[in-house]
Amino acid sequence: MPSLATDVVFKLNNGKTIPALGLGTVSATDPRDVKDQVITAVKAGYRHIDTAWYYGTEKYIGEALKELFDEGIVKREELFITTKVWPSFWHSPEKSVDQSLQDLGLDYVDLVLQHWPVALHGDENGQPPAPKDKDGNLIYDDDPATGTKFIETYNKLEDLVEHTTKVKSIGISNYSIPKYRTLLPHIKKHKPVVNQIEYHPQLPQQELVEYFQNQGILIAAYSPVGSDGAPVVKLPLIQKLAEKYGVSTNEIADAYHILQGRIVLPRSSNLQRIKSIIGLPQLTKEELDELYQIGAQNPKRYITDEWGYGIGFKWWTGDTLSKVFD
Secondary structure, three states: OOOEHHHOEEEOOOOOEEEOEOEEOOOOOOHHHHHHHHHHHHHHOOOEEEOOHHHOOHHHHHHHHHHHHHOOOOOHHHOEEEEEEOHHHOOOHHHHHHHHHHHHOOOOEEEEEEOOOOOEOOOOOOOOOOOEOOOOOEOEOOOOOOOOHHHHHHHHHHHHHHHOOOEEEEEEEOOOHHHHHHHHHHOOOOOOOEEEEEOOOOOOOHHHHHHHHHOOOEEEEEOOOOOOOOHHHHOHHHHHHHHHHOOOHHHHHHHHHHOOOOEEEOOOOOHHHHHHOOEOOOOOHHHHHHHHHHHHHOOOOOOOOHHHOOOOOOOOOOOOOOOOOO
């Protein structure tokens, strides 16, 4: 395994490749800051940018990409760009992709993910992204636990790969095992290449990871340091390993995934940190197992948005809708 995370690529089940290290582009504060984050990352060697219509940052990423292309820092074909279709756009994913392409200033994206396997009640422009009734509850177009409209969304993404040049690969995000089992018999031709989920040493999901690996679907880990405040890097074992290998705690958190064949998507508003977290310490199998045991003994999920209710994930605080758990 190379010593730089930016040098690692994985093969997708459709024969294409994906860089193991990607930059997450959810904005913590001002979405405009993402422009400098992308420029900094690409100049530091990142070749994978992960974004989404829902983040509201794609036009700033587009500005960054234009600068990078114009200056000759990188060519379009050297980058891997991922976007996502939000569930309020479940009925018209092509419109979502078109909007993303317009904002990004691109002719195509390398990967489009179905952001969540639910159907929220959005209009033709995906508005509002989080529709609420008078009691403050999300408005869905079918039952989040038992509905099947999410299958239609996936099939329409398949059509985009099959009949247009806008999308090179498609995948899924926030899919539990039960949700994927529901989708599987209805896949027409194009299997997902990736399932993007929250994953880090505090969130043990070995059964889920093995299930998707057996399906030939790569896992991409978002929130690899937890959430706001980066609680994962404060774990004593991560700090101890960072000291042992002479690297940052963030690099330990990322290596936990890359060394086990998973894509990782760190994000940071700190430009110096973005530049400096590209090392890949060669943790031993025993150390990786020890990190896994942290969550096995005391599981903690940090991202528990209400549109995740009903999907069937363990440790999802507030979810009373799920009927089955993986």
